Amino acid sequence: MSALVIRDLSVRLKKGPPLLRRVPLDLAAGEVRGLVGESGAGKSMIGKAVLGILPPSVEITGGEILLEGTDLLRLPPKERRRRIGATCALIPQDPLTALNPSHRIGPQITDRLVDILGWTRPAADARARELLAEVQIADPDRVLRSYPHELSGGMRQRILIASAFAAEPRLIVADEPTTALDVTVQKQILRLIAGMQARHGTAILFVTHDLGVVSKVCQRLSVLYSGMVVEDSTVADFFAAPRHPYSAALLAATPKYTDPAAGLNPVPDAVIDAVRAEVAAFDRGAPHG
Amino acid sequence: MPILRILLLRLLTTIVTLAGVAVIVFVVIRIVPGNPIAMMLPPGATEEDIARLTALYGLDKSIPEQFAIWVAGVLQGDFGTSITTRQPVLDLVLGRLPATLELSIMALVMAMILGGAAALTGTRFRGGRTEGAIDVANGMALSVPDFLWGLILILLFGVLMPVFHISGRVTPSLDLPFATNFYLFESLIRLRFDLWADIVAHMFMPALALAIPLAAIIGQLLKQSLKETMNLDYVTLARTKGYGETRVILREALRNAALPTLTLVGVQFTFLIGGTVIIERLFSYEGLGNMAIDAVINRDLPLIQGIVLLFAAIFTAVNLIVDLLYAVLNPRLRHA
Amino acid sequence: MLDGRSQVRRRAGLRLWLSAGWLGALALAALLAPWIAPKDPLAQDLFLGRLPPVWMAGSEPGYWLGTDSLGRDVLSRILHGARVALLVALVAGTITCLIGATLGLLAGFLRGWVDMVISRLIDIWMAFPPVLFSILLIAVLGPGLMSIIIAIVVIDWTRFARVVRAEAMAQGAMDYVASARVAGRGRLGTMVREVLPNVLPTIVVLLTLEMGIAVIVEAILSFVNLSISTDDPTWGGMISEGRTSIHQAWWVLVFPLVTLFLTVLSFSQLGEGLKDRFDPVLR
Numbered sequence: 017m018s019a020l021v022i023r024d025l026s027v028r029l030k031k032g033p034p035l036l037r038r039v040p041l042d043l044a045a046g047e048v049r050g051l052v053g054e055s056g057a058g059k060s061m062i063g064k065a066v067l068g069i070l071p072p073s074v075e076i077t078g079g080e081i082l083l084e085g086t087d088l089l090r091l092p093p094k095e096r097r098r099r100i101g102a103t104c105a106l107i108p109q110d111p112l113t114a115l116n117p118s119h120r121i122g123p124q125i126t127d128r129l130v131d132i133l134g135w136t137r138p139a140a141d142a143r144a145r146e147l148l149a150e151v152q153i154a155d156p157d158r159v160l161r162s163y164p165h166e167l168s169g170g171m172r173q174r175i176l177i178a179s180a181f182a183a184e185p186r187l188i189v190a191d192e193p194t195t196a197l198d199v200t201v202q203k204q205i206l207r208l209i210a211g212m213q214a215r216h217g218t219a220i221l222f223v224t225h226d227l228g229v230v231s232k233v234c235q236r237l238s239v240l241y242s243g244m245v246v247e248d249s250t251v252a253d254f255f256a257a258p259r260h261p262y263s264a265a266l267l268a269a270t271p272k273y274t275d276p277a278a279g280l281n282p283v284p285d286a287v288i289d290a291v292r293a294e295v296a297a298f299d300r301g302a303p304h305g
Numbered sequence: 306m307p308i309l310r311i312l313l314l315r316l317l318t319t320i321v322t323l324a325g326v327a328v329i330v331f332v333v334i335r336i337v338p339g340n341p342i343a344m345m346l347p348p349g350a351t352e353e354d355i356a357r358l359t360a361l362y363g364l365d366k367s368i369p370e371q372f373a374i375w376v377a378g379v380l381q382g383d384f385g386t387s388i389t390t391r392q393p394v395l396d397l398v399l400g401r402l403p404a405t406l407e408l409s410i411m412a413l414v415m416a417m418i419l420g421g422a423a424a425l426t427g428t429r430f431r432g433g434r435t436e437g438a439i440d441v442a443n444g445m446a447l448s449v450p451d452f453l454w455g456l457i458l459i460l461l462f463g464v465l466m467p468v469f470h471i472s473g474r475v476t477p478s479l480d481l482p483f484a485t486n487f488y489l490f491e492s493l494i495r496l497r498f499d500l501w502a503d504i505v506a507h508m509f510m511p512a513l514a515l516a517i518p519l520a521a522i523i524g525q526l527l528k529q530s531l532k533e534t535m536n537l538d539y540v541t542l543a544r545t546k547g548y549g550e551t552r553v554i555l556r557e558a559l560r561n562a563a564l565p566t567l568t569l570v571g572v573q574f575t576f577l578i579g580g581t582v583i584i585e586r587l588f589s590y591e592g593l594g595n596m597a598i599d600a601v602i603n604r605d606l607p608l609i610q611g612i613v614l615l616f617a618a619i620f621t622a623v624n625l626i627v628d629l630l631y632a633v634l635n636p637r638l639r640h641a
Numbered sequence: 642m643l644d645g646r647s648q649v650r651r652r653a654g655l656r657l658w659l660s661a662g663w664l665g666a667l668a669l670a671a672l673l674a675p676w677i678a679p680k681d682p683l684a685q686d687l688f689l690g691r692l693p694p695v696w697m698a699g700s701e702p703g704y705w706l707g708t709d710s711l712g713r714d715v716l717s718r719i720l721h722g723a724r725v726a727l728l729v730a731l732v733a734g735t736i737t738c739l740i741g742a743t744l745g746l747l748a749g750f751l752r753g754w755v756d757m758v759i760s761r762l763i764d765i766w767m768a769f770p771p772v773l774f775s776i777l778l779i780a781v782l783g784p785g786l787m788s789i790i791i792a793i794v795v796i797d798w799t800r801f802a803r804v805v806r807a808e809a810m811a812q813g814a815m816d817y818v819a820s821a822r823v824a825g826r827g828r829l830g831t832m833v834r835e836v837l838p839n840v841l842p843t844i845v846v847l848l849t850l851e852m853g854i855a856v857i858v859e860a861i862l863s864f865v866n867l868s869i870s871t872d873d874p875t876w877g878g879m880i881s882e883g884r885t886s887i888h889q890a891w892w893v894l895v896f897p898l899v900t901l902f903l904t905v906l907s908f909s910q911l912g913e914g915l916k917d918r919f920d921p922v923l924r
Contacts (some may be wrong), residue, residue, distance in 0.1 A: 334777065444910075448905070448910060452860070452864075453902055453905065457902070459884070460887075460894065578770065584874065601773075602866075613769065614771070616773065
């Protein structure tokens with residue numbers, strides 16, 4: 017069964033322009049799907065809509081978000097929140113701001129287990145230690161007693177990853193989890209996420225603007241432009257032969273580690289004009305809201 | 306140990322400030338026209354009587370000399386003798402201090418409860434009418450000083466709906482079994498809830514008058530910083546864990562948002578204590594401030610000096626306590 | 642987003658006009674008090690003591706807002722009291738502003754030992770309970786209009802000095818100040834020509850707020866009987882008298898209180914409104 021199915025999801029700025037245009041998406045259990053696009057294309061918006069953390073200035077105007085068969089948008093708010101808390105998790109972008117500065121690390125990993133899932137405190141503590149060991153943190157006991165400001169950025173990102181896997185969720189939204197990190201740390205963290213994913217078999221929605229990252233950790237990907245999915249294919253197919261001209265241009269614009277001398281090829285204006293026309297045609301054909 | 310060094314430095318500036326206050330008060334009240342001694346004697350007193358009493362209070366010496374004598378006394382715990390009541394200033398002042406402290410602390414607690422409730426409610430229902438109404442109320446509360454709020458409260462709850470007492474600290478006919486002047490505190494310890502209720506009914510309105518402007522400041526500032534905190538990443542992360550809005554505000558945002566408010570509350574609390582002078586007068590509450598005004602009207606120099614110095618000491622102590630609290634509550638400083 | 646902002650601005654505008662309107666009317670009433678007051682504010686008539694306002698039973702025509710225990714007309718006393726209140730607000734506010742802003746500007750722009758002396762003075766001043774300090778000063782100076790004004794100036798200059806000092810410091814660190822210095826302006830010239838105009842909006846806002854504070858201080862001092870001579874009508878004096886006869890004649894307290902309340906509120910709202918106006922980014 018699919019972990020997540022999204023049908024026709026439309027989101028817009030309140031009384032403003034659309035941000036997502038009837039987005040379709042499906043994610044099999046244990047699968048990793050990349051969501052790529054330029055900034056503002058709406059890729060993080062999808063993850064936020066799934067997790068119920070859209071900013072107040074934004075509203076969902078239509079569509080379904082089926083989490084293991086249940087439409088989240090039809091659930092009463094409290095139950096939706098609980099269900100998301102019990103079955104989903106977020107790996108945030110910036111590890112420096114995603115931990116509460118006035119709580120110790122321990123409770124920030126175990127709070128969901130105890131408060132939402134009803135674990136006993138000793139069981140949750142044991143689980144936290146086990147997870148920290150799994151993300152290769154030496155001396156988990158000391159770290160659990162630390163405050164965030166006492167730890168490095170890479171360390172904090174490891175903790176956030178451990179915390180995301182704590183409740184064995186079916187779905188994790190990873191929102192550009194390596195963008196804020198040093199290049200050297202990026203690779204380790206990426207490898208860590210991939211390893212954790214393989215061991216736990218969790219489906220991941222991997223939001224990123226970096227096609228290199230997609231090629232390393234994802235099986236499928238969706239390319240977004242202006243809130244519209246322009247391509248949905250497997251990673252292998254995409255890198256062999258992208259179907260949409262915009263995704264082809266995006267791929268060409270990505271610097272290649274194998275051939276740095278090739279230089280950068282910005283997306284050509286003609287391609288942008290074409291994809292814009294496509295969006296406009298879509299808006300005319302299928303009025304949103 | 307940076308905290309210790311900061312504290313030491315603070316202590317030093319505190320001493321300089323207090324010395325400055327002492328000098329200014331001492332000099333200012335000695336340019337008072339008219340001889341206070343002459344005023345306290347019956348009309349038939351002779352020049353000789355006046356001279357004798359003047360010498361007794363040391364008022365015949367030069368101002369620097371008087372100051373030296375006074376400082377030497379203060380360092381030994383002797384603040385002089387009140388001219389009007391002929392009792393030691395220290396006894397008089399310490400006798401009234403509990404009343405003022407209880408009033409100020411009650412006002413502070415009320416301000417924190419009211420301001421905190423306003424900020425939390427405004428944040429919980431932000432962007433709606435509730436928040437708008439809270440903003441308007443805050444603005445009003447802030448525009449008008451405690452003196453006027455006191456008068457308005459007297460009209461509303463003393464005259465229109467007489468539910469609280471509008472003068473005094475306790476009903477005079479009651480028999481008080483207290484050993485200290487901390488009536489509110491002691492009545493609780495002795496489990497005399499009848500007395501406690503009477504004392505609260507007397508304190509409620511002066512304390513509320515003092516609390517209203519501070520509550521507005523707390524409400525505004527805390528709401529502002531709560532709203533900023535609610536947009537931070539760790540709050541968003543907590544939402545995805547399944548927590549509801551109220552729980553997120555209380556558990557994730559409140560503590561971090563409260564820190565900047567706390568520093569400000571320290572300074573504002575000293576303003577509140579300063580406000581007790583007129584509020585005590587308005588409600589005939591037998592505290593330091595009321596005594597201070599009487600002392601000024603009666604030209605009771607030693608008493609005025611003692612009271613002003615005590616107020617200054619309280620102000621600086623409050624600032625010191627706030628700095629300490631800030632260090633304790635902020636994990637970054639605690640472990641630095 | 643956009644219309645929300647203009648709505649805020651419209652409401653702020655209304656607030657500004659209402660406050661300015663009340664203060665304008667009050668100023669006019671104060672100027673014309675000798676001609677428009679229905680009675681002599683000092684005339685006592687024990688037979689007409691504690692008359693209620695005209696719409697209540699037992700009132701006398703001509704005494705619109707009733708009389709106090711000595712039979713003096715409340716409305717006339719409020720009108721004459723406005724003269725004292727506004728005079729104190731204007732004179733004390735302006736002098737306080739001039740002295741405080743100058744010291745703050747010097748401390749914030751020149752820094753060094755000037756700043757150290759002025760900052761230390763501010764610290765010492767902040768350790769005084771202001772109401773007690775003002776009462777003390779009045780006791781020293783003797784009652785009277787002049788004493789009140791001096792007391793307000795002596796106590797409140799720190800309000801200006803503190804804020805203006807911080808502002809001048811921030812402005813002093815900006816590029817335009819450095820370039821003015823490079824262009825050959827002297828230190829004081831730079832301060833007056835370059836920094837002062839940028840600090841001026843803040844000073845105007847503070848001045849407006851200070852006027853409201855001055856009105857309150859005058860009322861407080863006359864409340865404790867230390868203002869001008871006890872016969873002359875002041876709002877604080879009327880409130881003080883009204884407080885004692887509150888159960889017999891509420892109007893003696895209520896009318897001056899409402900006038901004082903509206904006046905203080907108006908000064909404060911005017912200040913806040915101006916602050917929003919001057920603020921280039923609306924919060």
